Amino acid sequence: MSDTFPSLKLVPKDDRPQSAKDFKTDQEVRWCPGCGDYAILAAVQSFMPELGIRRENTVFVSGIGCSSRFPYYMNTYGMHSIHGRAPAIATGLAASRPDLSVWVVTGDGDALSIGGNHLIHALRRNVNLKILLFNNRIYGLTKGQYSPTSEVGKITKSTPMGSLDHPFNPLSLAIGAEATFVARTIDSDRQHLTSVLRAAARHQGTALVEIYQNCNIFNDGAFEILKEPATRDEALIRLQHGEPITFADHGVFRDPDGELRVAPVTDANRDQVIVHDAHALSPARAFALSRIADADTLHHTPIGVLRDIQRPVYDTLMADQLATATSQHGPGDLSTLLAGNDTWTVG
Amino acid sequence: MTSQVDQSEAVDGPDGNGGASVPAAPLGGRQGPAKPIRRLDRVIIRFAGDSGDGMQLTGDRFTSETASFGNDLSTLPNFPAEIRAPAGTLPGVSSFQLHFADHDILTPGDAPNVLVAMNPAALKANIGDLPRGADIIVNTDEFTKRALAKVGYAADPLADGSLEAFHLHKVPLTSLTVEALKESGLARKDAERAKNMFALGLLSWLYHRPTHGTEKFLRQKFAKKPAIAEANIKAFRAGWNFGETTEDFAVSYEVPPAALAPGTYRNISGNLALSYGLIAASQRSGLPLFLGSYPITPASDILHELSRHKNFGVRTFQAEDEIAGIGAALGAAFGGALGVTTTSGPGVALKSETVGLAVSLELPLLVVDIQRGGPSTGLPTKTEQADLLQAMFGRNGEAPVPIVAPATPAECFDAALEAARIAVTYRTPVLLLSDGYLANGSEPWRIPQVDELPAITPDFADGPNHVLEDGSEVFWPYQRDPQTLARPWAVPGTPGLEHRIGGIEKQDGTGNISYDPANHDFMVRTRQAKIDGIAVPPAVVDDPSGEARVLVLGWGSTYGPITAAVRRVRADGGVVAQAHLRNLNPFPANLGAVLKGYDKVIVPEMNLGQLALLLRAKYLVDAQSYNQVRGLPFKAAQLADVLWAAIGTLEENDV
Numbered sequence A: 001m002s003d004t005f006p007s008l009k010l011v012p013k014d015d016r017p018q019s020a021k022d023f024k025t026d027q028e029v030r031w032c033p034g035c036g037d038y039a040i041l042a043a044v045q046s047f048m049p050e051l052g053i054r055r056e057n058t059v060f061v062s063g064i065g066c067s068s069r070f071p072y073y074m075n076t077y078g079m080h081s082i083h084g085r086a087p088a089i090a091t092g093l094a095a096s097r098p099d100l101s102v103w104v105v106t107g108d109g110d111a112l113s114i115g116g117n118h119l120i121h122a123l124r125r126n127v128n129l130k131i132l133l134f135n136n137r138i139y140g141l142t143k144g145q146y147s148p149t150s151e152v153g154k155i156t157k158s159t160p161m162g163s164l165d166h167p168f169n170p171l172s173l174a175i176g177a178e179a180t181f182v183a184r185t186i187d188s189d190r191q192h193l194t195s196v197l198r199a200a201a202r203h204q205g206t207a208l209v210e211i212y213q214n215c216n217i218f219n220d221g222a223f224e225i226l227k228e229p230a231t232r233d234e235a236l237i238r239l240q241h242g243e244p245i246t247f248a249d250h251g252v253f254r255d256p257d258g259e260l261r262v263a264p265v266t267d268a269n270r271d272q273v274i275v276h277d278a279h280a281l282s283p284a285r286a287f288a289l290s291r292i293a294d295a296d297t298l299h300h301t302p303i304g305v306l307r308d309i310q311r312p313v314y315d316t317l318m319a320d321q322l323a324t325a326t327s328q329h330g331p332g333d334l335s336t337l338l339a340g341n342d343t344w345t346v347g
Numbered sequence B: 001m002t003s004q005v006d007q008s009e010a011v012d013g014p015d016g017n018g019g020a021s022v023p024a025a026p027l028g029g030r031q032g033p034a035k036p037i038r039r040l041d042r043v044i045i046r047f048a049g050d051s052g053d054g055m056q057l058t059g060d061r062f063t064s065e066t067a068s069f070g071n072d073l074s075t076l077p078n079f080p081a082e083i084r085a086p087a088g089t090l091p092g093v094s095s096f097q098l099h100f101a102d103h104d105i106l107t108p109g110d111a112p113n114v115l116v117a118m119n120p121a122a123l124k125a126n127i128g129d130l131p132r133g134a135d136i137i138v139n140t141d142e143f144t145k146r147a148l149a150k151v152g153y154a155a156d157p158l159a160d161g162s163l164e165a166f167h168l169h170k171v172p173l174t175s176l177t178v179e180a181l182k183e184s185g186l187a188r189k190d191a192e193r194a195k196n197m198f199a200l201g202l203l204s205w206l207y208h209r210p211t212h213g214t215e216k217f218l219r220q221k222f223a224k225k226p227a228i229a230e231a232n233i234k235a236f237r238a239g240w241n242f243g244e245t246t247e248d249f250a251v252s253y254e255v256p257p258a259a260l261a262p263g264t265y266r267n268i269s270g271n272l273a274l275s276y277g278l279i280a281a282s283q284r285s286g287l288p289l290f291l292g293s294y295p296i297t298p299a300s301d302i303l304h305e306l307s308r309h310k311n312f313g314v315r316t317f318q319a320e321d322e323i324a325g326i327g328a329a330l331g332a333a334f335g336g337a338l339g340v341t342t343t344s345g346p347g348v349a350l351k352s353e354t355v356g357l358a359v360s361l362e363l364p365l366l367v368v369d370i371q372r373g374g375p376s377t378g379l380p381t382k383t384e385q386a387d388l389l390q391a392m393f394g395r396n397g398e399a400p401v402p403i404v405a406p407a408t409p410a411e412c413f414d415a416a417l418e419a420a421r422i423a424v425t426y427r428t429p430v431l432l433l434s435d436g437y438l439a440n441g442s443e444p445w446r447i448p449q450v451d452e453l454p455a456i457t458p459d460f461a462d463g464p465n466h467v468l469e470d471g472s473e474v475f476w477p478y479q480r481d482p483q484t485l486a487r488p489w490a491v492p493g494t495p496g497l498e499h500r501i502g503g504i505e506k507q508d509g510t511g512n513i514s515y516d517p518a519n520h521d522f523m524v525r526t527r528q529a530k531i532d533g534i535a536v537p538p539a540v541v542d543d544p545s546g547e548a549r550v551l552v553l554g555w556g557s558t559y560g561p562i563t564a565a566v567r568r569v570r571a572d573g574g575v576v577a578q579a580h581l582r583n584l585n586p587f588p589a590n591l592g593a594v595l596k597g598y599d600k601v602i603v604p605e606m607n608l609g610q611l612a613l614l615l616r617a618k619y620l621v622d623a624q625s626y627n628q629v630r631g632l633p634f635k636a637a638q639l640a641d642v643l644w645a646a647i648g649t650l651e652e653n654d655v
C-alpha cells in the first residue's frame, strides 16, 4: 500500500483483511439522531481498511465539541483532549512517532476560534497530520451560539439581534497559512467524502479537510442548497485536478485583472475555462478559488482538493536532524556529556 | 588590600588576613618584579558594568578559572530584562558576583570584597552593597562629566573624598586596552570592546587564577574572527601584566583549593544541570526525550541546551505558544516519550488546563518552572519562589500534582531525575520548581557515574490486564497497580491495547466516559490518593546537638543562605535545627512529626509565606514566615538575625 499512500511509508502494514466493523467500538454513539456526524463516522470507518496499515498504529486526536467525541467511536488509539489544542497535541505525537497515522478531528469552534493559533501553525509546519474539520457553522455542544464560520447577522442565543463578526472562510485561512493540502467535502456525499479522505491520506504532510456537516438541532439545513437535487448542480463546483472547472453549463474564467469569475460556457469561450491545477506551487489560484463562493448563499461552492503540493514534512526533517547529529557526533554518550571538558579531580 | 571581609559565611576564624607570603609566578613565564602573595580563605568579587560591557562573560570566565583551580564557589548573575538598556544608566547596569573559597560555601556572599566598576552607573548602583574597606577598581576613562551627570553624580566621586572608606584603584581600563591593542589593526571601537578582558586579566593576576582556559575559550569563541580572538587574548594578558607591574597593586592573593569530597568535578549552572538531568532521565528510562517549549526568561537556556543534543535522540520543538509547548509534550508522552515542557510562571499559568488534562489522562509529563518575579510579567530576570501555590493548586477541579524543588544549582540535575522517576512510575504530570537564582547561578558539581544514577522503569503495558465475566481477556486503561495506583501506559503501536482516553471523567477500570456521581467521587479520591502515596525520601533534620528548640525550614534556592545563616548562628553559640524540603507534594511522611518536635518553626521564603500556609493548613503548626520579595536571594546575615531573634524570644519566654 506504500505506493498508494506515500505518507504512510513508515507505518507498519497489515496484510490481514480489515473491514469497517474492525474500526467500530463498543461505545454507544451519542450524537443527536440525524446529525451529520454519523455519516462522516461511517465514511471514515469504511475508508480506514483501505490504508492497509495496522489499526494499532492509527491514532485519532480531538479537541472539544460535538465532533470531538469522534475518537471514542474509532477502535484505534485515541485522545479526546481539550478545547482547541488537538493540533498541538497531535503535532507532538506525530513528530515523535513517524510510525503512526495521526488524525485530528475538530470543529469550526474548536479549530478556528479557541484553537486558531494551533491550526495555522500546524498547517505551516507541515506535520504529517490529517485534520478533519467538521464545519456546521454553529456551536452545538454549548447549545447553539454562533461560531466563527456563522454568517453575519446570525440570530442565536448569544446574538438575539444578530451576530456582528465577519466569518472565517476556513479554506482561505488554511491557504493563507500555506497549508500544503486543502480540500472540502460534504457529510452527505459518501463517495466524494471518501475520495477526499483518500487524497488527504495520500498527502505527505498536513492535510486540512473541511467537511460541511449538518447540525440538525441548532443550524439545520445550513448546506441544503449544496445537497438538494434541484439546486446542488448549480451551487456546487466539483474540482478535479487537470480538468477544466465547469459545472451546470458554467465555467470559471480569469478576468483581465486576474480575478476569477463564473460565467456560462459558450463555444466562443470554452477554451478559456481555467483548468484546475491542485499542484500549483503558488497558493494564489487556490486562494482565488476558495473565495469564489457567495458567502451568504453558498452558490458556487468548490468542493474537492483545492491544493495539494509537496513540501518537506516537519517530522521527517526533525528525524533527519537527529540522524545527521548522530552521524556527525556519534550516538550520545552520557558520561562524556556530564564530564564536559573543564574538570578537576579531588582526592 | 586589607578588605573588611564579608561575614556571611565566616564561621571558622577571620578571613583574608595574614598568611605566608611567597613569590609570585609570573604568567606564561614572563619575568616581572616579584610581589608578595597573601593567603585568603575566601573572596567575593562583583563585576559591574553596562549591559553591553560583557560583565556576564567576564564573570563566567573568572568562574571557570576558579572552578578549574579547585575552589568551592557560588555565583549570582544579575542583569536587566532589557537586552541593551540605555548605555550608562542605572537600569542598564549588569553585574556578576562570585564567591570562592578554600572551604565548602553555600551562597554568592552578602557583600563583595572587591567591586569592579566599569562606569559611574556601575559604581553608583553597587556602592551601597560594599562594606567599609572593600576594594574598588574603577575604569576612570568612563568617569566623564557627562557620564557622571547621567546618573546624578554632582561631583566626581573619585575625587571628592566620598570613597575614603574604601581602597580605590583608579585604572584607565579603556585607554590601557586601546594602547595594548594599538598594533592589532583593530578600529578603536573594536579595541575598546576588549576592556572587559583587560579587567579579567587584572583580576586573574590578583587572585592567581589559571589563565590557560580563558585563552582557549577566546580562541574557540572567536574561531571565525582570529583577529578579535588575538585582540582579546592580548588585552587579557595586558591586564595580567598591568597587575604585575603597577605600583597600585602591591600584593596579590591566593585562595587555596577547597577540600571537597573526592571525585571529578566541574562547574555547572542550574539550567545546564537541569538539561543534563533530563537527558540522563531519558537515557536511564530508555524513553526518548521530547521537549515542547516556548521561549521565556529564565527558562530558554534549557531549550537551547537540549536542542544541541540531538544525537541523544532528543527532540526539541519550539512551539507557537506555551499551550502548544505542553500540548506537544503531552502528545509525545501519549506516544511513549519522556514529555517535558519548560517555562516560567506566566507560562505555567497558560499551561494549567493541559496540566489538568495530563492529571486526568494520567500520563507522565514534566513541567519545569524556572520561577521569576511575578505577578504577570513581573521581574523576568530576577528570582522569586512565588509559584508554589500555583504549582500546588493552579488548576480547575481537584488536580493534584507532585512537586519537586532543587535546593542548589547542581541539585537541578537530581531534581530532573527525581521528577522523571515520579512521573513515569506514577503516570502523572510533575512540576519541577527551580528559579532564576538556581538557573543562572553555578557551583562545583561532583560528576556522577552513570551507573550510580537511579534507573527509571517505564513498564509499558503489553497485553490484556483484565478478565471479563465471560472469560475474555481485555485491556482496561484505568486498571490500577494496587501498590502505586498507577494506571497502565499503553502506547500506540501495541496491538490489542487500542483505547481512548480523554479529559471527561472516566469509569474506574474501563476508562469509558462516566458521569456517575459515585464513580466521580471515587476517581477524584483515587487520583488524590495516588499522589499522596508517592514514595519520597524522609525530611532530614540537621540538629547536631539534638537540643535545638528552633527549626528553620526552607525549600528551593533559599538553601544556601539558610544554611550559611545556621552555620553563623552555631559558630556564635546559638542552637538551631535545619531542614530543607525537596519534595513539596507530597511532603515527606515524617514532616508532621519533625515540625512538632520544635517550639518554634521559622520558614524563610522569597514569597509572602506560601510554604508556611501549606504547613499551617496541613499540620496545624504555628510556622512563622520570614519573607522577602526583592528579586534577590536572602543574605545570610539577615537570616542569622532572624534565627537569633527566634532563639531570643524563646529564652525570654522561659524567664
Ligand code: SF4
Pocket (backbone or CB within 6 Å): A030, A031, A032, A034, A035, A036, A037, A066, A067, A136, A140, A141, A214, A215, A216, A217, A218
Ligand atoms: S448538537 Fe448538532 S452537531 Fe451536535 S450532535 Fe447534535 S446535531 Fe450534531
